[in-house]
Amino acid sequence: MKTILVDFEKCVGCRLCERACLKKHSTDNLEETVVSEIEKHLSKQRVHVELAGTRPYPLRCRHCDDAACVTACMTGAMHIDYETGMVNVDYDKCIACWMCVMNCPYGGVLPNEDYTHVLKCDRCLDIDVPACVDACPKDALVYEEVEMRDDNLCVGCGLCVQVCPFNAITMVQTDRGLKSRTNRDLCRGCSICASSCPYGAIFMNYTTSDKLADQIKEVINSF
């Protein structure tokens, strides 16, 4: 499964992602609009670049597994789509009570411009690459497979094939022996394969401890 990841160090705060998101989700024709005009619509976008200390950082919905917004939603509008693993809003059911806004600690769910319903990332499923990622000139936002593997560590035991709940993994004969391969269309990024691999050959892109440690260090240093 692919998801939007942020490389904290690369973000320069240009806010092109915000504009791209706004454009993608706006019904107004913004093609010809000058930048200062777009500025006025900026509460309509779903990604926000703000300063963390002195560093810019794009805030966006993380589509959490155990999402606080979903537990908090009293109408059932906010829900997890088990097909895509995304947290989605049923706008027909949203009554603008802001329970989700109050509970999201990441600032990923916000009221819309006129406070009639919430807005959040829908990962632009109708296009190949989400608009914000496409617009980012620094590759700070990337749309990547979350499930990675190191063939050097894979011994071809096949345990991952057995545990995968989506039948996404198969064993393939390569010139380096039997190796596991994932069907990207079937993978939902649940991480069960990564947690059960006895050789650490499969790991999730979003949870590598190095990456996390780097980001934490960055935040601490910025203060």
Add this chain to the structure above:
Amino acid sequence: MEKCKYLIVGNGIAGLRAADTIRQEDKIGSILMVTEEPYLSYSRPLISYLIGGETTVDKMIYYPQEWYDKRDINIKLNNGAVKFEPIANKVVLKDGTEVEYEKLLIATGGKSKIPDMPGKDLDGIYTFTHLDTSLKIIEKIKSGAKRAFVIGGGLVGLKAAQGLVDAGLDVTVVIASNQIMSQLLDETAASIVKRRLDRKGVRVILNTSISEVVGKDKVEGIILESGDEHDCDILIFAKGVAPDLKYIKGSEIKFNEGILVEKHMRTNIPNVWAAGDCTETYEESFGKTTTNLVWPRASEQGRIAGFNMVGIPREYRGWFWMNSFQFYGLSCISVGNIRPSGGQFEVMINQNLREGIYRKVILIDDKITGALFVGKITTIGTLNGLIKKEVSVKGHKEDVLEDKLALLMF
């Protein structure tokens, strides 16, 4: 005798969240939900919106029957538990069916009371917690009811009043204290909200209460403690809710004001859990065990109970005062303790009352302990995160009230 692995009594939000969670983690164990409600789980907070015509019964139902079928969750509607026999692992239902379970969740919710007074049993008097009540009130309005009184100025009372005004009635709210929503709002915020309500036609009478209901078979009027008499067709009591322990009394399950549970939502019986409005839990922010009948707490407890019932340990970390609501486009969120007393605390306020914007943050030792936002509420989520994680905001205090999602935590 019926048998099941997981028996859930009650289909409010706690019961529903528990069933959903159990099925996520245990794909084969049989789940049975029993409830005295005639409807599939619905959103209780929406019953006021139904009266105002802002939603429909269909939209209020969380999931259609197919959702339950797909997850193999059996439901018995109109058939609540009337007897608990936890030693024999057995529950007796209203129609006499006995159900034997391996694990039981009690999520029977709360009951609202009508205080004792002359005329309290007349037709046209309602408490405001069930979908059925809403439908009855709608019928009553169709049959020509014009004037409504709501007793109680909490969130439920005022939401009921809003629904009734939207349905075209002449509505008055009677409140015993000197401001609306005294648990959630301070005086300034309450006055902003009250002004908005006044403008939209919700009349509010403060500092008094009802002493008598007048009428022959149905409500015709009410008498206030001040002696004033008013004509009235619909009377709603919204003066709080208490855990419903009717069928727990007489069983081996321990209770005080609510069913006593430890942090894994387990009762004194090892294979019996309880969640939601019927429970009494230890709350760190209050420093004692207490009941607390609010929707988000029930939702969270249901999910935690679900995890523990399938054997995944999850702890309930306590709930702190927190609610969010909107009246006629005016959004308010209140988090934590917004009325500090004694000790060292610092209050920061940023307001623009003309535009109805009021933001207040309370800090103790540079840590945020409470926040009250009216009008503009975008940054409350991240602030809430700071409160929960007890992050010190020393050196960043001025950012806290800025209109940006200050990313102080990660």
